[in-house]
Amino acid sequence: MIKLEGVGVTRSGTTILHDVELAVSASEVVGITGPNGTGKTTLLRVVATLLIPTVGTATVLDATVGSPQARRVRPAIGLVGHQPALSPNLTLREQLAFHAALAGIEPERVDRALKAVGLHGAGDRRASAVSAGMARRADLARVVMTKPTLLLLDEPDASLDSDATEVIDALIGSVTGRGGAVLMVSHDPERVEHRCDRAIRLVDGTLEAA
Amino acid sequence: MSFWRQAAIVTRRDLLAEGRSGEVWWVVLPFGLVSLFLIPVAVGSQRSLLADIGPGMFWTVVLLFGMFVTLRRSAQATPAEADVLALVVVDPAVVFVGRSIASFALVLVFQAVTAPAMVVLFGPDIPERWGWLLLLGPLTALGMAMTGTLAGGLVAGTRLGTTLAPLIAISLSFPLLVGASMTTSGLVAGTDILAPLILLTLVVVLVAIAGVLTARPLEESGA
Amino acid sequence: MIAQRILDWLAGIAILAGAWLALTVPPDAVQGVYARVFHVHVPSAWLAFLAFGVTLVGSLGWLVAKRPWFDRLAHSSAEIGVFFTGLAIITGMIWGYPVWGVAWDWGDARLMATAVMFFVYVAYLALRRTIDDPDVRATRSAVLGTAAFVLVPVVYFSTILWRTLHQGMTIRPDGTDMGPEMLTAFLVNLLAFTILYLAFLTHRMRIARMEDEAAARATRTAGTAVEAPDLGLIDG
Numbered sequence: 001m002i003k004l005e006g007v008g009v010t011r012s013g014t015t016i017l018h019d020v021e022l023a024v025s026a027s028e029v030v031g032i033t034g035p036n037g038t039g040k041t042t043l044l045r046v047v048a049t050l051l052i053p054t055v056g057t058a059t060v061l062d063a064t065v066g067s068p069q070a071r072r073v074r075p076a077i078g079l080v081g082h083q084p085a086l087s088p089n090l091t092l093r094e095q096l097a098f099h100a101a102l103a104g105i106e107p108e109r110v111d112r113a114l115k116a117v118g119l120h121g122a123g124d125r126r127a128s129a130v131s132a133g134m135a136r137r138a139d140l141a142r143v144v145m146t147k148p149t150l151l152l153l154d155e156p157d158a159s160l161d162s163d164a165t166e167v168i169d170a171l172i173g174s175v176t177g178r179g180g181a182v183l184m185v186s187h188d189p190e191r192v193e194h195r196c197d198r199a200i201r202l203v204d205g206t207l208e209a210a
Numbered sequence: 211m212s213f214w215r216q217a218a219i220v221t222r223r224d225l226l227a228e229g230r231s232g233e234v235w236w237v238v239l240p241f242g243l244v245s246l247f248l249i250p251v252a253v254g255s256q257r258s259l260l261a262d263i264g265p266g267m268f269w270t271v272v273l274l275f276g277m278f279v280t281l282r283r284s285a286q287a288t289p290a291e292a293d294v295l296a297l298v299v300v301d302p303a304v305v306f307v308g309r310s311i312a313s314f315a316l317v318l319v320f321q322a323v324t325a326p327a328m329v330v331l332f333g334p335d336i337p338e339r340w341g342w343l344l345l346l347g348p349l350t351a352l353g354m355a356m357t358g359t360l361a362g363g364l365v366a367g368t369r370l371g372t373t374l375a376p377l378i379a380i381s382l383s384f385p386l387l388v389g390a391s392m393t394t395s396g397l398v399a400g401t402d403i404l405a406p407l408i409l410l411t412l413v414v415v416l417v418a419i420a421g422v423l424t425a426r427p428l429e430e431s432g433a
Numbered sequence: 434m435i436a437q438r439i440l441d442w443l444a445g446i447a448i449l450a451g452a453w454l455a456l457t458v459p460p461d462a463v464q465g466v467y468a469r470v471f472h473v474h475v476p477s478a479w480l481a482f483l484a485f486g487v488t489l490v491g492s493l494g495w496l497v498a499k500r501p502w503f504d505r506l507a508h509s510s511a512e513i514g515v516f517f518t519g520l521a522i523i524t525g526m527i528w529g530y531p532v533w534g535v536a537w538d539w540g541d542a543r544l545m546a547t548a549v550m551f552f553v554y555v556a557y558l559a560l561r562r563t564i565d566d567p568d569v570r571a572t573r574s575a576v577l578g579t580a581a582f583v584l585v586p587v588v589y590f591s592t593i594l595w596r597t598l599h600q601g602m603t604i605r606p607d608g609t610d611m612g613p614e615m616l617t618a619f620l621v622n623l624l625a626f627t628i629l630y631l632a633f634l635t636h637r638m639r640i641a642r643m644e645d646e647a648a649a650r651a652t653r654t655a656g657t658a659v660e661a662p663d664l665g666l667i668d669g
Contacts, residue, residue, distance in 0.1 A: 360580060364560060364573050365573075369564075374556065374560060374563060377552070381556055382580060384553075385583065385587045424496070431573055
């Protein structure tokens, strides 16, 4: 589902990634760990087709990142970044409803997703008025709703309580159960390893087996 | 999901966000009205002078403050929002078109409130062919909305972004000011308005083309 | 390297020849000696158009081919264009003061349009300074470099579009109203300024390439900047 060959990314005079080789197949859960500032988020954005590698080829769901085909596989990618993707002025329910409308998903799924992450009662609160953990749950609700084939998680446990980490476990199970794959990155190996089939360390911009 | 349906959703989302934050209605609009009020204080109360400069002052205020309407905070997506939006839209130009339509509607509201205020405060001559103004206002608003959206996209995520965007947007929309004010003075004087109207339309079309064609490279250059 | 030397010498000689001609032609029947400013003013304005046109070409080239050479072309040319736009405005004001009676005439459309064109390209240079990543900077400024060119035809045709103080087109497809000596001096200056532009451009692009290479040499590897913390220092 993911194949990175000799991928390198240079931004603002910094080599963030170099010679990254990675293959992730269907139903696999792969974790990437590494200290702060090693390029984990950049790697995730390449796999999300949002960042075109400076060198090498990245193939995601059979489309090459940077080619016109990459655009067509995007609806099948679910990304939960380390910052919440929420507009401060809209309520959590509105954000999900707009996303559902853009993605062509039936509106009934919005409330289901909010219930699934335990935010049904907070659906009418604006994003600016919820805690970091709740914002994160709202982000998870978005991927619950879109049912992606490829789930990408950036520091999934950040600011989450134990109930919410169970949401992540269930979400991962649901994606792999449908034959999808999961790639997650975290600075904390302990949080990643128990969920993964494989954990890889990213050190100084390149991957090494953990 | 078609291009235009997605664009319409982006428009509705932007307008709802603006309605909630109230930035245009409660901040930019009063600011524009205050500036219209300040001009007669500064230049003196001579009726004929005020009547002469009124329409020009109106367009200046629309251009300057209208740009702040199009560059309002609620229209600027965070990098995380931009990423999620890029994954769901069929074409990056959807965002440009959707945002521009939302800004267009808001600039129209701005014009609709400041224009009567200008007429009351400055007492300009109302041209016989005033119907043309109903075309001129929306045409200028459309050009401003697209220029502002483009400028906002150019500076997204950069240092100095919020300070630099108005400089880019206002200087780029200079032909709009020329076209709008020349058409207005032509209407008042009863002269031919074809040339400035053509200029205005041409600029609007060119900015539209630039905005649609550059949407993809701008999305890929997300900082 | 040799080609650059030749170009530099050529530019120097041409500028001297142009200056000599401009200072020795008989004074204009109407404008007198003030008409001599014309030999700097019009070539400067022409170079501004040429330079921004080249910026447009470089911008489009980058957007299509993503080769750094195009970005350096667009950037270098915009810098030179801003300089010559400024020179055209200042010489125009020097000319305008004795001839029109005012240095800055608000009724003059081309003067205003040129001033705004100046600001757009200043904004272009400002935008470049705010972005660190070379690819992002090239793309963002290429978009602005393309959109800003909308203004150039507006400035160029402004004297046709609305008649003002500014002289109309002096050389038209159907002939000219300049005397032969004046015309020669004018054409030599036009050529000299164009060669000067090419010399500036090639130098500036070489500097830009060296800047890019220096930035590439300074490339760091992510993660190496973060070290193990020294906990002893916290309580010390």
